[in-house]
């Protein structure tokens with residue numbers, strides 16, 4: 216990882232010309248597969264995970280799970296087999312969990328199955344405070360005790376009888392519809408005694424995807440994908456050879472769609488589910504972007520003198536405009552005519568990257584942690600910038616490839632956390648991008 220942090224992307228920009236052509240194939244969704252890895256801890260038998268993206272966050276997840284004593288075998292490209300032994304460590308490795316927020320989804324299944332779990336306050340992308348009260352309150356509601364230690368949280372189920380469920384079902388209202396919060400509690404509830412109801416649940420499709428797989432293996436979860444999820448505890452699940460297939464990554468598809476809108480003559484985005492990014496598609500169409508849709512494919516195209524009009528965006532839980540597409544969309548808005556308000560409602564640190572875009576020549580004013588106005592169109596200039604998080608990192612790649620001149624993007628590790636070999640895929644559609652190790 217340390218070596219990776221020293222890698223950079225060197226990109227020679229297109230100076231505003233829309234020249235890219237070709238197709239990209241969308242990989243499995245990061246924010247579905249990380250949770251699926253955690254869900255393997257609910258299984259009695261081995262679970263096969265397919266279409267797993269080969270990204271840094273998957274490597275992090277595999278490292279943490281292996282550190283617990285769970286067997287994770289990478290059988291072939293994108294195929295992993297996980298088998299949980301009778302006893303495992305219930306302590307999440309500190310260093311890696313601190314760096315990687317999604318590690319927290321492991322806590323629900325570990326607690327529910329083994330009766331206790333300890334973990335450090337999770338870190339991850341620098342996009343806001345990212346509290347964990349929803350997880351801790353949820354565990355308490357399910358009958359666990361929460362102890363705050365100096366550097367970690369220790370959660371213990373009150374039920375200690377090895378042959379009966381350690382947690383008990385509960386009614387839980389989520390103060391905010393936290394995606395990983397709901398998923399973590401939903402997984403814990405599968406092994407709890409009785410019924411759990413989670414209200415104000417987020418509608419993100421990855422929750423339904425996870426519930427569907429668990430249900431196919433014996434769980435009883437109703438309502439995932441709606442704001443009320445009901446789970447009847449069933450005990451350990453059995454895959455019986457059934458494999459989990461990671462759905463396509465809607466955020467990756469959306470990122471490439473935005474990239475295509477600003478830089479491509481014609482770009483085909485294959486193996487995706489357009490229905491899951493309708494808010495982005497409708498917004499781009501409103502701005503004048505030409506988009507054709509079929510079941511699993513999006514084609515975005517433009518002609519030389521096409522101009523786009525600008526529009527305000529406000530991030531929102533699904534099916535609203537995803538916060539994970541706000542940074543690339545902000546780059547798009549630097550290329551549209553007029554003034555747009557970008558209102559980031561989910562994370563308070565997710566607009567910080569705009570200062571770097573200003574250094575590249577964008578006309579953006581940051582009013583506060585949640586609001587910025589973008590005036591366009593601006594010709595951006597190549598600069599040396601540093602990725603602060605996964606999504607802003609990709610936004611810098613898009614900014615660099617439409618800019619005039621050369622850009623160097625540091626901290627490529629962050630981009631690799633969410634996008635598999637993005638440099639190789641971009642080269643194939645005409646982007647002048649190389650990965651270099653800093654010496």
Ligand code: EPU
Pocket residue numbers: 245246247249316317340343344345346347348349350391392393394395396538539561562563605606633
């Ligand atoms: N929140 C709390 N308390 C909690 C948990 C969350 O106040 O205990 C707040 C957060 O601070 C935030 C809001 O609730 O203001 C929503 O956060 P949420 O918990 O839904 O985010 P998350 O579950 O940590 C997942 C994705 C994120 C994505 C968000 C929102 C995974 C692994 N991560 O995060 O993805 O931005 O949902 O859709 O699924 C990314 O992929 O780059 C990424 C950050």
